[in-house]
Amino acid sequence: MKFVRPESPEAAASSLGNGSVALAGGTDLVPMLRDGLVQADELVFLRDVVPRGVQSGRIGAGTTLAELEVDPELPQALREACAASASPQLRSMGTIGGNLLQATRCWYWRLRFPCYLHGGDRCHARQGTHREHAIFGNDRCASAHPSDPAAALLALGARLQTTRRELPVADLYRLPTEENRNLTALERDELILELDVPTPDASVYLKAMDRRAWSFALVGVAAARFGAETRLALAGVAPVPWLLENPSALEQSTPLPGTAYKVEIARALVRRALASLPTT
Numbered sequence: 001m002k003f004v005r006p007e008s009p010e011a012a013a014s015s016l017g018n019g020s021v022a023l024a025g026g027t028d029l030v031p032m033l034r035d036g037l038v039q040a041d042e043l044v045f046l047r048d049v050v051p052r053g054v055q056s057g058r059i060g061a062g063t064t065l066a067e068l069e070v071d072p073e074l075p076q077a078l079r080e081a082c083a084a085s086a087s088p089q090l091r092s093m094g095t096i097g098g099n100l101l102q103a104t105r106c107w108y109w110r111l112r113f114p115c116y117l118h119g120g121d122r123c124h125a126r127q128g129t130h131r132e133h134a135i136f137g138n139d140r141c142a143s144a145h146p147s148d149p150a151a152a153l154l155a156l157g158a159r160l161q162t163t164r165r166e167l168p169v170a171d172l173y174r175l176p177t178e179e180n181r182n183l184t185a186l187e188r189d190e191l192i193l194e195l196d197v198p199t200p201d202a203s204v205y206l207k208a209m210d211r212r213a214w215s216f217a218l219v220g221v222a223a224a225r226f227g228a229e230t231r232l233a234l235a236g237v238a239p240v241p242w243l244l245e246n247p248s249a250l251e252q253s254t255p256l257p258g259t260a261y262k263v264e265i266a267r268a269l270v271r272r273a274l275a276s277l278p279t280t
């Protein structure tokens, strides 16, 4: 396998596809290469070409979660979501760009069952073991999006700058369809370069986990208040980060038999998140 260090974001982007894959911190990609979930002839190393650091609310996609969790310039919800992700070692390698694009943790998918997301015709989790799975958007694929920071960025109304366009973080994600099983709208030869994060009046991120640390979210709730409006977004409840229009939208969830408990957790965390936001 070749390892290349491109000299510009454009050169990096244009070399992707046809067996070339972007490598940032490698914390998700390297295990997937090892397990045969991703095939690559060439790894395109992003460190020299994707911006890193925070300036006036703009975050380089190459900034690590460890750097973000301690940056006082950033909204509390994003700092808390980064601090609640993975382990200190993983956070010091893992970048925010890679975090937003990490693959599902659904074990059927990771174990290469020929499920809907792998191009098959059924969701093995729906019929099998699915305690960690979704309560929204789960009719075709019932996986639960693993990123804590993505939910925080969604609640904050962040926008992404890529090598091709600018888009709201909400538009980075899509539910799979018959024709297109991808969970993101990013093109194969498109890189995330920066994130633009608005400053709320107050924000918070709360996470329910099986263990107190180093665990993916059973449910994560981000709340961000901008004046009279409060935006809510959830992690761990749908194949993509999920914007919750208001707390009562939880009553429209479609839990599976094994995920009904997540609705209760989400109700409690939404209540707590809203109560914890200081009023003006």
Ligand SMILES: Cc1cc2nc3c(=O)[nH]c(=O)nc-3n(C[C@H](O)[C@H](O)[C@H](O)COP(=O)(O)OP(=O)(O)OC[C@H]3O[C@@H](n4cnc5c(N)ncnc54)[C@H](O)[C@@H]3O)c2cc1C
Pocket: 021, 022, 023, 024, 025, 026, 027, 028, 029, 030, 046, 050, 061, 062, 065, 084, 085, 086, 087, 090, 093, 094, 095, 096, 097, 098, 099, 100, 101, 102, 103, 146, 147, 148, 149, 190, 191, 192, 193, 214, 215, 216, 217
């Ligand atoms: C044991 C474990 C526990 C974890 N727990 C959590 C958790 O609780 N919460 C959570 O949110 N996350 C968790 N994670 C995920 C972790 O945060 C991500 O693996 C990490 O942030 C990915 O960043 P990376 O730089 O290592 O990405 P990589 O592994 O290098 O890349 C991941 C993917 O993103 C693509 N990519 C990377 N950067 C870019 C870019 N700028 N533009 C376009 N494509 C890009 C790569 O091609 C690849 O497909 C966990 C991971 C592990 C292994």
Ligand code: SF4
Pocket: 104, 106, 107, 108, 109, 115, 116, 117, 118, 122, 123, 124, 125, 126, 133, 140, 141, 142, 143
């Ligand atoms: S939840 Fe999605 S990834 Fe998991 S088995 Fe079902 S289709 Fe595959």
